Amino acid sequence: MKKFLNDPVSFVDEMLEGIYKAHPAVTYTAGDLRCLVTAKINPGKVGIATGGGSGHLPTFLGFVGDGMLDGAAVGGVFQSPSAEQMYQVTKHIDQGAGVLYIYGNYTGDIINFDMAAELADLDGIAVRQVVGNDDVASSVAGEEHKRRGVAGIFFIYKTAGAAAAEGLSLDEVTRLADKARLRTRTMGVALSSCVVPEIGHATFSIGTDEMEIGMGIHGEPGISRKKLAPADAVVDEMMDRIFAETDYKQGDTVAVLMNGLGGTPLEELYILFRRVSLRLEELGVTVKHVWIGEFATSMEMAGASISILHLDEELDRLVAAPANTPFFKHIAE
Amino acid sequence: MKKFLNDPVSFVDEMLEGIYKAHPAVTYTAGDLRCLVTAKINPGKVGIATGGGSGHLPTFLGFVGDGMLDGAAVGGVFQSPSAEQMYQVTKHIDQGAGVLYIYGNYTGDIINFDMAAELADLDGIAVRQVVGNDDVASSVAGEEHKRRGVAGIFFIYKTAGAAAAEGLSLDEVTRLADKARLRTRTMGVALSSCVVPEIGHATFSIGTDEMEIGMGIHGEPGISRKKLAPADAVVDEMMDRIFAETDYKQGDTVAVLMNGLGGTPLEELYILFRRVSLRLEELGVTVKHVWIGEFATSMEMAGASISILHLDEELDRLVAAPANTPFFKHIAE
Amino acid sequence: MTLQTLNAANFIDLFRSWRMLFAEQREFLIALDGKVGDSDLGITMSKAFAAAAEALEAEGEAVGIAKLLRTAGATIARTAPSTMGTLTATGFLRASKVAEGKEALDATGVAAFWRAYRDGIAERGKAKVGDKTLLDVLDPIAVTLEAQAAAGASLSDALSAAAKAAEEALEATKSMMAQHGKAAAFQEKTIGLQDAGATVGAYLIRRMANVVEGI
Amino acid sequence: MTLQTLNAANFIDLFRSWRMLFAEQREFLIALDGKVGDSDLGITMSKAFAAAAEALEAEGEAVGIAKLLRTAGATIARTAPSTMGTLTATGFLRASKVAEGKEALDATGVAAFWRAYRDGIAERGKAKVGDKTLLDVLDPIAVTLEAQAAAGASLSDALSAAAKAAEEALEATKSMMAQHGKAAAFQEKTIGLQDAGATVGAYLIRRMANVVEGI
Ligand SMILES: Nc1ncnc2c1ncn2[C@@H]1O[C@H](COP(=O)(O)OP(=O)(O)O)[C@@H](O)[C@H]1O
Ligand SMILES: Nc1ncnc2c1ncn2[C@@H]1O[C@H](COP(=O)(O)OP(=O)(O)O)[C@@H](O)[C@H]1O
Ligand SMILES: [Mg+2]
């Protein structure tokens, strides 16, 4: 294991100490470093909370800030935070308008968020949930409820965050977040494993000339493992799977998130995006918004994912809205 | 070599095609993809050009945009662009107020920028040069002119870009850029090698438990190779070298750039920054601005660098100013 | 000496014993969860029961069974927010409710304990019997205990019948395909392997039976 | 057949020969630059001279020596903007100026060629003799050629003396410590190694001598 750390056990808390020192725009509640909340509470606004394991920066906590989220419960590396932590975040960010939970479709997170929602309910806090399940590779069409949530959750955050910033109601913010969820698809590919600090060795092994299409961001098995193909062929395989279950038509607009898993250089993401963009052009689909970089990582894993949000008028408006968080800044045109 | 690419020879141009597709705020001049310029020329403003090898994204070209740079000549991976390309960028961005070149202290770049400046001079374009040499590890104190330019060039860009945006003259922008240069120090550490696409194998080899303190961003040898130490000890060694040749005093303010070299997860950068911040606190020095992430990379190299700019009043003002580039956005408070 | 009922002091002993159990089985559970999961089960279960046992000892028997079980649930929820950690916490919190006001649990009381434990986990996890989860052993545990209690069996006989049923049910998980959690991604590869969470369930009941029998 | 002077057609041949030379020495130069540099020298020099030779052939002898050298310089500057590429380009651009209006270069003309080549590179690179660079062979080349020309030597004798001097000077770079470019970072480690750029310089002059001698 070749990492900058002092002790695998204190990895997450020391990371958080660094985050609080660097970003005064976020702080923590309940005396627990892992209950991260925005320092700037907006009275009357719907609160948006997320949470999940560490090791995916900037997901999840990195998107707490103006125009995005209000709080994040932070778990150990690839481990769910506790229901209690989620509940503490919920209490802190509720401003009377209720709280929306947005998180990824993983059993551990679901049961904890469910438990937190029950606790919040006892306090009279209205809670809604939208559970990201954008990973096309993780289950067949028709079984979407079994799909994992990966990088595409960014679009749900962006949509819901902008809707809440506009002052919309909990039900309306939830409706829009859910719409973004339903219209987002992601395909990923991994070239190398990550190493969980407390485990200390690679989560999986993969040949020096192999790739795994569809691997999850914790190293969950993908669809196929084969010889690394040229970048364009890799993109084609991923785009074909996305196209197979979407109905993009000539004249439609999309937002694209070209995400690196941690170890892949930015240069390569642009080579991949070049092809993504060509494939969409061929269909007559316009890329209205695009973000390229690291958004949902898997520690030092080399690999990438393509997330596409099928826009409509209101999604376009919300995705275009400004955002200002420690890890993500968007300046509206 | 495990990279997303189609052909090592077309690596840079396909990356650029991706960049132009993603970011309409930048375009190219002279019919040459590698002559990248801002799409929004500001008449009367001092133009700022940079340039250097590819493989360091977001350095160099990523900082072309509002409040930062106006153009960048783009070389092959770790290769200088040509004097002709620099000259074409210069011609395009000159708005009558002259052009400042800001680039790193590497022989290949210097002789090409010198040649470009001569060509521009023949056209009557006033050119000044500020050559970044922030890498403490690359030569001893007293021999600063031999030092390489690394991530700290970001502070020179930020300072000069803000000064030019304020409408200051070429001499004044140059003075401020040079001041930022003189007050910036960087120390780096590498944990693994990068792979240059056209070479196809690791630039250097390093043991699975080793680190190299002071390694350059092209794999140039550093100061010492030893067993990977705990994160705090690694930071201490780097900070001690920076402190040894700066005169930070109680009450002083600094800007910090905690930079990842490409393969190191963001989580680890925050663990490192935690210690950086503690060491500065001990001296009574306040971190007024901090950026953490990937700013000057070396493809997929695992490693990090710490750059510190010793602020004064005018540098503080310029560093704090807003910026909006494809790869770097700063929203002033 | 075989116990006829489980009182607060016995529960403190039981958690101490569970703690030892998971310390011993730590590596085995890590390896088992590692086959079609993320290898954390041994770590989370040993952490969870170590923390719970300590919390119960600190609290002492005077607070009564219900309070001890509530403490166990809350402690586990905090220290091990993984799937199994949270489900286990939920189980104890629900069991705590049926123990409310009781000095000691006899066979009927223990049957109610495990029914509540099972129902809580079923509600929380939304899995069905046959989905290759913990629930596949909790269900026969609850059903067997209720039948035994209805038939007037002693606590020790009821528990050993339940433990036997659990072990058979665990064996039966081998032929199932995982539908939930990280294992679900491995699909066919999970066939032939016993479920990791169900293994924990079988351990819990066998150890409870042993403690009652004074083994 | 030994040449007495180098005319435009001879320069086209010479660049063709240089192109072959660097194609052959590609791997050797990659390895040499790799020891204390970035391994690109073999790639850049073979690219540079391939492009230059092609450009000269396309242009043809009719344009004259000066124009051919200018084309060589501009082509190399474009195709190989590395340190050696740009220095080499600068060398040919400066040499082009002294060849202005000349039909052919005799020993005196070739001495002027190499003096201009050396001066251009010295100005552009700001290195001094003894800094372990290309300049350490360019300087004896220029000096030897001037002395030979002043003494009335034939072009071929002058060039073979210069090539010999260059090779000795190259050998002498082994004992120097690099002050410039990527090698400078390696400090003491550069001692014992011949300089990569100086190696290119020695190659250029030896091949020019061979072409003149008709080898
Ligand atoms: N929805 C569910 N309901 C009940 N039990 C479940 C459910 N999902 C998973 N499990 C159980 O959890 C076990 C895995 O637990 P654990 O390792 O804690 O999961 P994770 O590491 O994914 O959080 C499985 O073997 C299974 O028995
Ligand atoms: N300032 C300089 N002046 C003259 N020659 C130089 C200078 N710096 C480096 N060189 C020569 O350049 C050679 C390396 O060339 P090259 O591989 O093209 O450099 P880089 O890869 O660093 O751009 C060195 O061996 C040396 O002879
Ligand atoms: Mg990275």
Ligand SMILES: [Mg+2]
């Ligand atoms: Mg697990």
Ligand SMILES: [Mg+2]
């Ligand atoms: Mg070189």
Ligand SMILES: [Mg+2]
């Ligand atoms: Mg080079």
